[in-house]
Amino acid sequence: xxxxxxxxxxxxxxxxxxxxxxxxxxxxxxxxxxxxxxxxxxxxxxxxxxxxxxxxxxxxxxxxxxxxxxxxxxxxxxxxxxxxxxxxxxxxxxxxxxxxxxxxxxxxxxxxxx
Ligand SMILES: [Zn+2]
Ligand SMILES: [Zn+2]
Numbered sequence: 001x002x003x004x005x006x007x008x009x010x011x012x013x014x015x016x017x018x019x020x021x022x023x024x025x026x027x028x029x030x031x032x033x034x035x036x037x038x039x040x041x042x043x044x045x046x047x048x049x050x051x052x053x054x055x056x057x058x059x060x061x062x063x064x065x066x067x068x069x070x071x072x073x074x075x076x077x078x079x080x081x082x083x084x085x086x087x088x089x090x091x092x093x094x095x096x097x098x099x100x101x102x103x104x105x106x107x108x109x110x111x112x113x114x
Contacts, residue, residue, distance in 0.1 A: 001014060001049075001054075002016075002058075006049035006051065007054070007056075008049065008054040009049065009052040011050075011051035013051045014047055015050060016046070016047050016048075017045060017047075018045040018046075018058075032044050032046065034057075034059070036064060036067050036068050036072075037067070042061060042064035042067075043059075043060065043061065043064075044058065044059060044060075045057065045059075092108065092113070093111065094111035095108050095109040099113060
């Protein structure tokens with residue numbers, strides 16, 4: 001999405017709110033932010049595809065990202081399978097779906113994996 005191409009519909013009509021000042025992005029209700037801890041909020045940079053309406057949000061502040069890494073539990077094995085390409089995994093040569101190392105066949109198309 002940051003490259004300017006919508007991952008959902010392939011449109012290049014992607015617009016970014018990243019240059020809006022952080023205070024404005026927070027809004028009166030801190031609506032455009034996520035809670036890191038009870039009183040610690042991180043403002044979000046939003047990327048919007050105006051063709052299909054898809055929105056992607058990024059925490060721009062590296063200090064906030066470091067706080068999240070300290071405060072939040074790391075997503076474990078289940079989350080890694082859901083991720084497109086996680087460490088120790090690759091993609092199926094036949095259908096391109098994400099598969100994990102050690103799997104003998106692709107669960108999506110049945111292609112045997114070495
Ligand atoms: Zn789109
Ligand atoms: Zn496959």
